[in-house]
Amino acid sequence: MEVQLQAPRPRRLLFFLICFFSGLATCRSAVDAPPTLIDSLPGFDGALPFRLETGYVTVDEENGGELFYYFIESEGDPRRDPLLLWLPGGDRCTVLQALLLQLGPLRFVIEPYNGTTATAPRLHHHPYSWTKAASVLFLDSPVGAGFSFSQNPKGYDVGEVSSSLQVKTFLTKWFTEHPDYLANPFYVGGASHAGKFVPFIAQKISEDIEAGMTPTVNLKGYLVGNPGISEGNFYEWKVPYLHGVAVISDQLYESIMENCQGHYTNPTNALCARDLERFDDLFGQIEHAHILYKKCDSVPSGPIDPIIERKILTEETGVLKHQPTCPPLDCQSYGGYLSYYWSNNNITRESLGIKKGSKDEWVLCDENDMPYSSDIESSLKYHRNMTSKGYRVLVYSGDHDAIIPFLGTESWVRSLNYPILDEWRAWHLDGQSAGFTITYKNNLTFATVKGGGHSVPEYQPERGLAIFSRWISGEPL
Structure with a gap:
């Protein structure tokens, strides 16, 4: 297992010297550790067939809040291909769920695993990774999600607005350290709950561009999958949807x-x-994320009290408190079960460059105990603002999702009242309809994915890659 660290850039060295001689208190977390370059991972046989970088970026100086990221370069031409920032859905769900279960270049081998072996669950190369068409920057946000953490418990008290602004801080610092990617077409993306704050973040980036802020990101647009736009429970659309599918x-x-x-x-x-x-x-009789799949218990979320989280920054407890029950092998949640043991493996953490003491126990989602404010009432106005500016926007929905049915998404897209440029039609893959799409003025596209669930690339990986790669390259669906 070879883990390489980048040498400090001259800018970093200068800053360290200034901090050392001046004794500035603000220097404590102002300079982030250099990223970790990874060429192999536990569970994967051989060298990784792609470039993987991980690291932390401080986004809350006062409380020591740091966001953890995974950066995977495009398998095509990383110097010219688009760069996508991907954000997780859920209040505090990890982005590793997207990386290893949905759209990343690795997936778990679905095989029996009892959780007691020292060997990490096995991984294999995913042929329908979105890194075929773009470089992807996966971000654990907000603070407390995945491997992101805060030195001070107060740093966990965030909401949709404040955590979105922290994402913008993250991007400013990340691009400062990765200026080679500033010229690449840049997009923001996310699914489910991320649909509330993706357009908000995109708008804040666009405002910085208009104000002449640097570094200047080459923002081209954003995409949201099966997106929420408000705190509504979607009964309004669940009722007709479940009636239409005979539930x-x-x-x-x-x-x-x-x-x-x-x-x-x-x-x-x-x-x-x-x-x-x-x-x-x-x-309750059906699987909500995909109405045709077997109904299984999901891998439980695991709340971690912020006080305990602060304590483990100085003590290595090594005790896992929320070990999930093993679901049947044919359950969709089995991948989430494997991810728990893979991420809590000490060799995995060492390989990823996880700071010791920063995270006692990794969980898929941590939604219960940490404060989180739902302070974006509706994202509709941000969608309207960004599309009115002409930024490219893709809104897509799996047509078998009962959590956020496509009927509701189609309705709010239509409520923008933009003229139709390309009427509702099928889009195809291998000579067969793969879903349906409609294109509006102002670069707005809505599409369904046939057979897709709440996460399109998880349930329909080939169609998910097709719709993403065509859209982000400017081709018609």
């Missing part, structure tokens, strides 16, 4: 329409409450 009956659908009158979150009468209780019971 609820005509009678129940008509009763909900009559009794609830659009009031799904807080029923205004007993009849509506009764109907929604029956709806929830039927909804």
